[in-house]
Amino acid sequence: MSEPEEGLVSGAARDAGGWMGALAVAQVATSADGTIVRWNRAAQELLGYTPQQVVGRHIAELLHPGADRSLGRSLWEAAATGRGVMGTVTAWHAAGHPIELEIWASPLPDRHEDTSAVVVFAADAHSARRIRGSSAVWDGLFARSPIGIGVFDTHLRFLRVNPAMEKMNGLPESAHIGRRLSQLLPQINASDMEEAMRAVLDSGRPVLDFRRTGRTPADPEHDRVWSCSYVRVEDPAGRALGIIATLLDITDQQRAHTEAEAGRRRLALLSEASIRIGSSLELERTAQELADLAVPRLADAVTVDVLDTLARGDDPVAGLSAGVALRRLGKAPLSGSPVTSALAPLGRTLDFPAGAPYTQALAGRHPFLLARLDAEAIAPAARHTSRPARLLELGVHSFMMIPLVARDLVLGVATFYRTRPLGPFDHDDVTLAAELAARAAISIDNARLYHREHDTAVTLQRSMLPQHITPPPGIEVAHRYLPASDANEVGGDWYDVLRLPSGKAALLIGDVMGHGTAAAAVMGRLSASVRALARLDLEPQEILAQLEEALEDLAEPMLATLLYIVVDPATGHCRITRAGHPPPALVTPDGEVQLLQVPPGTPLGVGGTRYITTDRTLEPGSVLVLYTDGLIESRTSDIDERLAELTNTLAEPSPSLDAMCDSLLARLVPASADDDIALLIARTAHAKA
Numbered sequence: 001m002s003e004p005e006e007g008l009v010s011g012a013a014r015d016a017g018g019w020m021g022a023l024a025v026a027q028v029a030t031s032a033d034g035t036i037v038r039w040n041r042a043a044q045e046l047l048g049y050t051p052q053q054v055v056g057r058h059i060a061e062l063l064h065p066g067a068d069r070s071l072g073r074s075l076w077e078a079a080a081t082g083r084g085v086m087g088t089v090t091a092w093h094a095a096g097h098p099i100e101l102e103i104w105a106s107p108l109p110d111r112h113e114d115t116s117a118v119v120v121f122a123a124d125a126h127s128a129r130r131i132r133g134s135s136a137v138w139d140g141l142f143a144r145s146p147i148g149i150g151v152f153d154t155h156l157r158f159l160r161v162n163p164a165m166e167k168m169n170g171l172p173e174s175a176h177i178g179r180r181l182s183q184l185l186p187q188i189n190a191s192d193m194e195e196a197m198r199a200v201l202d203s204g205r206p207v208l209d210f211r212r213t214g215r216t217p218a219d220p221e222h223d224r225v226w227s228c229s230y231v232r233v234e235d236p237a238g239r240a241l242g243i244i245a246t247l248l249d250i251t252d253q254q255r256a257h258t259e260a261e262a263g264r265r266r267l268a269l270l271s272e273a274s275i276r277i278g279s280s281l282e283l284e285r286t287a288q289e290l291a292d293l294a295v296p297r298l299a300d301a302v303t304v305d306v307l308d309t310l311a312r313g314d315d316p317v318a319g320l321s322a323g324v325a326l327r328r329l330g331k332a333p334l335s336g337s338p339v340t341s342a343l344a345p346l347g348r349t350l351d352f353p354a355g356a357p358y359t360q361a362l363a364g365r366h367p368f369l370l371a372r373l374d375a376e377a378i379a380p381a382a383r384h385t386s387r388p389a390r391l392l393e394l395g396v397h398s399f400m401m402i403p404l405v406a407r408d409l410v411l412g413v414a415t416f417y418r419t420r421p422l423g424p425f426d427h428d429d430v431t432l433a434a435e436l437a438a439r440a441a442i443s444i445d446n447a448r449l450y451h452r453e454h455d456t457a458v459t460l461q462r463s464m465l466p467q468h469i470t471p472p473p474g475i476e477v478a479h480r481y482l483p484a485s486d487a488n489e490v491g492g493d494w495y496d497v498l499r500l501p502s503g504k505a506a507l508l509i510g511d512v513m514g515h516g517t518a519a520a521a522v523m524g525r526l527s528a529s530v531r532a533l534a535r536l537d538l539e540p541q542e543i544l545a546q547l548e549e550a551l552e553d554l555a556e557p558m559l560a561t562l563l564y565i566v567v568d569p570a571t572g573h574c575r576i577t578r579a580g581h582p583p584p585a586l587v588t589p590d591g592e593v594q595l596l597q598v599p600p601g602t603p604l605g606v607g608g609t610r611y612i613t614t615d616r617t618l619e620p621g622s623v624l625v626l627y628t629d630g631l632i633e634s635r636t637s638d639i640d641e642r643l644a645e646l647t648n649t650l651a652e653p654s655p656s657l658d659a660m661c662d663s664l665l666a667r668l669v670p671a672s673a674d675d676d677i678a679l680l681i682a683r684t685a686h687a688k689a
Helices: 003-020 041-047 070-081 125-144 163-169 190-203 251-276 283-294 338-342 357-364 375-382 387-393 427-464 516-534 540-552 639-650 657-668
Strands: 025-030 036-039 085-092 098-109 116-124 148-152 158-161 207-214 224-234 240-249 301-307 324-332 349-352 368-370 398-406 409-418 475-482 493-499 505-512 560-568 573-579 585-587 593-595 613-617 623-627 677-684
Touching (some): 041 116, 098 125, 116 125, 148 163, 158 163, 163 240, 190 207, 283 301, 283 324, 283 427, 301 338, 357 398, 398 427, 475 493, 475 657, 493 677, 505 516, 516 560, 623 639, 623 657, 639 657, 657 677
Antiparallel strands (some): 025 036, 025 116, 207 224, 301 324, 324 349, 573 613, 585 593, 623 677
16 A cells, blocks of 8 residues: 555545544555565554565564464465455564454455555554544444534534533534534524634643533524533644534523522612602602613613602592593603603603593502504504604613502502613513512602601691790790701790789790600690780799699600790899709800709609709890701701800891891701790890990
8 A cells, every 4th residue: 555545545544533542553565475575654653663674574473482473374374365354463572562452354465466465554452442442432422322422523623522512503414424513503693613613723722611502403492501612622742633512401490590680680689779768758769769770780771650649748639530630750861862852851741531541540459561663562552652762763662650559549650671682571570670669659659658758747736836925024035946857856935925923924945855746745744834824924843844744644755955034124024944944055145154053853754853943133135046956956066066056156146036046947957856846035125235
């Protein structure tokens, strides 16, 4: 056999099965009598002899001295009968050691003589057995493995596929052989896969868990997901022979993973919603919090609309038979989105007739989903407005409306739009949006109830405060009442100026230690009791004792502080009694400011206290400042610092008592008061010139 023929045979062997392991095969030719006539390079590498050392010698001379000579006899018999033989013999290596060989011999008839030459193929027996064993294991694995296995040549053409891959691809092995993946299955991002395989051929580094998604003839209607691994196959010299690819269908696992991830994202979003939505009791802020939270994790644009009656501070209407008016209080994103730019701005009131989808969604109290938005889907709404067609032009392909319902009241609607290629809104999206909307609806209704409670408490509080104060001659007064911004802090502060016998006046200020309408009601009861008792011209400590008994009669115990000052404008004499209330401030005619040091007493309702009255004579033109603790208490400052700020403010000249009131509130009270504030300032008759 010539050298070119030998190269072709070796190459074919590699292509057919070399990927399982390379085997060096010696080729020897003998004459009919066993004389070696040809010795190739592989024979020299296997046994160590050069052609010059063996050509012309009998082949039996290369056997180990103790080897069985029956193979030689078989060869001659084969030559005579024209049959081939095979077996195992022990040869003697040129280096002086035995080597076990597997022999395949076949007669080659001589066209010019009646005798036949013999062609002998020999290989290392140990290597041959190893390859046969590997081949058996490989063939078993290849046939029975549930993992798809494919063998590619260096041109990335299929050489072989196992039954599992045939099933995955929906094509028989014959359809694969000789074709590239990009030719066979163009719908599975084949170009990316071939790029990965080329990288493995070039570098020798395997690629593991390369994900591919697509459709094959086995399941042409659904996307499948595979995990692919690629390993380069090499010959003993390290040259690339091809690629072995293994594929595992992970569609179900990927779907479960995707669903689990989506579930975790939903839980994270709901957890964040419990923190962010309803952080304040403001309608506008709550609506905007819902919109901001849903973009972009659920939708690309969101609007939140509440009933216009609710936005105006009224209770929601009971029916929607005549249509509905909605006020837009939330929208996201606020800028940079063509979709939200095309929608009505914040603060706009939108009127919808009874047959409009918005009205129907509210009336039905169920989510309204248009999974795929198209001209047919928007036709009902298009009769009322051109905006749906505009949204369709801007790429909105999926849409849902979720009513805001809390405590069996319809409060508004949240609308979600999707433009990104994420697929349409599905049932899980509707469920998540409904959860978010339910939380927002509760917060919106809490805000409604809060404002109603706040307004009720403030109304009750103001109604029980003196509407018209007419002090006796010789006393000038100014007063202020500032309700807390929080409904939970409104209701317990009051002040009054009472005309007493003999031209005296009672200045009083108090604070019920409770909040809301209950505190306002107790405050009203105490105020009425003080007015009745003061007219009896009782001593201050007796009045406080009677008020203690009034508090004991309440079904639920409550405490109250009180500052009661009786002033005689004719003499400047005053009597001061405290029941746990902050001390009054005195501003003398020359501008000196001091906090009057009188026994503090304990709040009314504690019981068992004997209150002490302190006498003091004021100069004409002196100013008494009575206030509740809301003026001087702060979450960020010490009480002594606040009292110092009070006296410093009073030390500044003021043109009038009203100006003094305004100055105190401006300096000491933040934009939104944390507590009720009552302030009463009285000045005795001016000094004579």
